[in-house]
Amino acid sequence: MTVGEWLRLWVAGKARLAPSTRASYTEHISVYIGPMLGNIPLTELSIRDLNDFYAALARRRTRFRGSTLTPGTVTRVHATLRAGLNAALRRGLIEWNPAREAEPPRRHRPRAVVWTEDLVAHWRTTGERPSVAVWTATQTAMFLAAVAEDRMYAAFHLIALRGLRRGEAVGLRWCDLDLDRGLCFITHQVQRRAGQILLGPPKTPTSVRAVALDRTTVKVLKAHRRRQENECRACGTVPSGFVFTRIDGQPLAPEYLYRRFVKLVAKHDLPPIRLHDLRHGAASLALQAGVDLKVVSDQLGHSSIVLTADTYVSVLPALAMDAAEATARLVAEAGQRAPGAKRVTQRKPNPPDPSGRGKRRRRSPRRPVPTGPSIPTRNTARSKIGFAATGKEVTA
Incomplete structure (x- = not known):
């Protein structure tokens, strides 16, 4: 054989x-x-x-x-x-x-690069771009504002903020959403195999998850549902039950969402990224917002936070700047507490006196000097010894 x-x-x-x-x-x-x-x-x-x-x-x-x-x-x-x-x-x-025992080439996971202003300028000049890149919060907001009237706006909004995979977003059904409680249940994904659109389980067992939805995303999905119903009514068709469909209400192929995204990015002259990079960006933006890494890992459907931190989380410039300032502040405070360090203290200025005469310093009254016979102290015995030896009284 x-x-x-x-x-x-x-x-x-x-x-x-x-x-x-x-x-x-x-x-x-x-x-x-x-x-x-x-x-x-x-x-x-x-x-x-x-x-x-x-x-x-x-x-x-x-x-x-x-x-x-x-x-x-x-x-x-x-x-x-x-x-x-x-x-x-x-x-x-x-x-x-x-x-x-064979030696295949090692695979290195590409780390996502943030589209900073300098990197964008370099790309516009030379055309060179990183293999994996993510937008900043400002660039993401610019894209969502530019495509707000597009039919697939709700899909891009959901992927950019909650980090769904392409197949998970296309495979989402209305029965998987609980808009009253703000929950989205990921139970299926859509894939194209041999020219057919197939509905199957998610990528991994941990990909089956519940994703929390913010109020803005809930409003976007409700508006998308009204638009979908109007389109199906105009076409005389019945919706298929999927959230993101064609105009006639039939399921989408995942490739359509990708091609639509690439065209919109080029149309609005934004730094190029892949549709999957919106998922990278969702993790990075959540980290910048102060979300715990374990929560981000559960949001993306990962089995370990190591995979999330190593692959899907890019430290954005604003977050890196905050970390740098916090480190410098910690070292400066430790230096002031070190032995022999010169401490610089600032006295708070006195509030201005409306009378113009200034505030006089209040002095505490002097204590009266006691008179009369001396009070015996601990050194009384020593005083008697000194008197016996010298014939003179020794003051204790």
Whole structure:
């Protein structure tokens, strides 16, 4: 049995695969693994074969602008191959898994870059842009104000403020919303596979969550529902139950929302970002607003705050400035308390006297000097000893 034959048999036998995962495995096997490793006998596959395969993938050109495959794509292909070979190892078809010892290229998670004024000026001059970027709060507000009359405004507003994924927003149904209590329940997502729009579970089990909605977002969604009802009434159709649909009320493809977003960003001459970067921006803006990192992680549907902090949270300039000022203030206060440090104290000025004569300092009265016989003290015994020795009275 060859590598290609086993991998196709392995995918066909996995009945409990999500549609998106099955499509990803099938693409990796047919496009990448099959043409280069498919004819090698399964028992003769070596570490050298895999290392040469990964190196060739890294040099492979894509159909998009002639760029090469990203390390992330090569890493995902390696994961598919390793999972298939692990299954062959459990079946007893091979004695060891060479993918465990191979060296695929390391995947580095890109950190989101904030579109500062200097970076925007550099982009307008050279056309160079970061791979992952987020807007500031001002830029986000400018975009939402510019597209307020667009049909998909409510979707962009929801993603920008609450951080929904594209498939989660498109898969949202009116029965998943509780606008009276301000809650949004994420239970499904929409994906396009083989030309069909499929409704399936979210990306991960932790993605099933309840998202709190602010009052402004609730008003936006209510206005969107009235608009959707008027459009369906004009078309003579019945709404499908989804929140974001076509004019006739039928479900949207996730790609439509992405293409619409890119056109609107270019139309209003804003720094370019991806639709998924609105999700990055929602996490960063929530952090800037003082929201706890665990709350942000739950809002995004992550299983760990480490993933949220490492990938989806960008420290915005305003937040970084506050942190810098707080650190400098802490060091300055500690320096004033240090031994030998010169303390600078400022006396509060006296309030002005309306009479113009000024306020005199009040002096405490002197205590009267006591007269009469002396009062015995602790040194009385010492006084008697001094009198006996010298013949003179010693004052205690």
